Structures are given as C-alpha cells and as structure tokens.
Amino acid sequence: MSHATPLFLDLVRVETRLYNAVGARLRAESDLTLGQFEILQIIDRVDGCRVLDIVGDLAITVGAVSKAVDRLVAGGWCVRAAHPQDRRSSVLRLTTEGEKALSAARPVVETTLATLTEGIPATDLTNLATTLTTLRANLEASGEGRL
Secondary structure (H helix, E strand, O other): OOOHHHHHHHHHHHHHHHHHHHHHHHHHHOOOOHHHHHHHHHHHHOOOOOHHHHHHHHOOOHHHHHHHHHHHHHOOOEEEEEOOOOOOOEEEEEOHHHHHHHHHHHHHHHHHHHHHOOOOOHHHHHHHHHHHHHHHHHHHHHOOOOO
16 A cells, blocks of 8 residues: 555545534534635635635535525625626625624634644644645646546
8 A cells, every 4th residue: 555545544534523523613603514614714715706716716516616605695694796797607795794704703713723733733733734735736736636
C-alpha cells in the first residue's frame, strides 16, 4: 500500500469527525447548519456571488447548491437579485438577518475548532494548512474532483 492511502483515509475520517463536531456545536448554539454557514460565508466573501461561485468553491452539484440557496432564501438569510449583465443568472446577497446569523455563528465555529485542535503545536497546524492549501490548489487547477 502506498503512503498516500493511509493519509487519504485519515484525512477523510478527520474531516468527517471535525465537520460533524463543529456542525453539532453550531446547530446547538444557532439556527444554522454548518453547510448553511459555509454558503453564507461564500456569499459574504464573493462580490456578486452566483450559485456557480458556490459550486466551484464547495465542489458540489448545481442542484445541491440551488436547493441550499432556496432554503437560505426561504429562511430570510439571503436574497436573489437579477444579475446586471446576465438576465438568466441571479446574484446572491445576505440580508440583515443573514449577516446577523453569520456574525453570531463565526465565533462558535472558531471556538469549536480551537478547542478541537487544542494541544496540536501551532507549527504543525500551519504546516498542515500549507500542505492542504497546496493540495487543494493542485486539484482545482487540474479540474480533479469536480462533479
């Protein structure tokens, strides 16, 4: 077995457990799921955000993102507005309620992640972050892993 196989399996298991733990904590302390939090963050970060921007960032299907955005719109956390140059597309923006929900959720996520990574040396976390950023950039540049 190559060295990459156990690394891959550990990476997937760690991601799943971190996602579940952060998601459970966020759900207990807010009205948001972790998936909703992620999408609200993208809408907040990307000027003129469209569904395809979220698809590209999260590497999930257009259908999944559209349904998730529909739920965010129904929840009053974001709105769709006509795209100024492309009438077939819409631009997403946070509502005041969406901004409040995101602002309240960020410290919950940060605190939970800090707690879950407590005891790991900062240099190890920095090295891991650098490695994962490089791996993600390589995958995105090659188009690997897109649905």
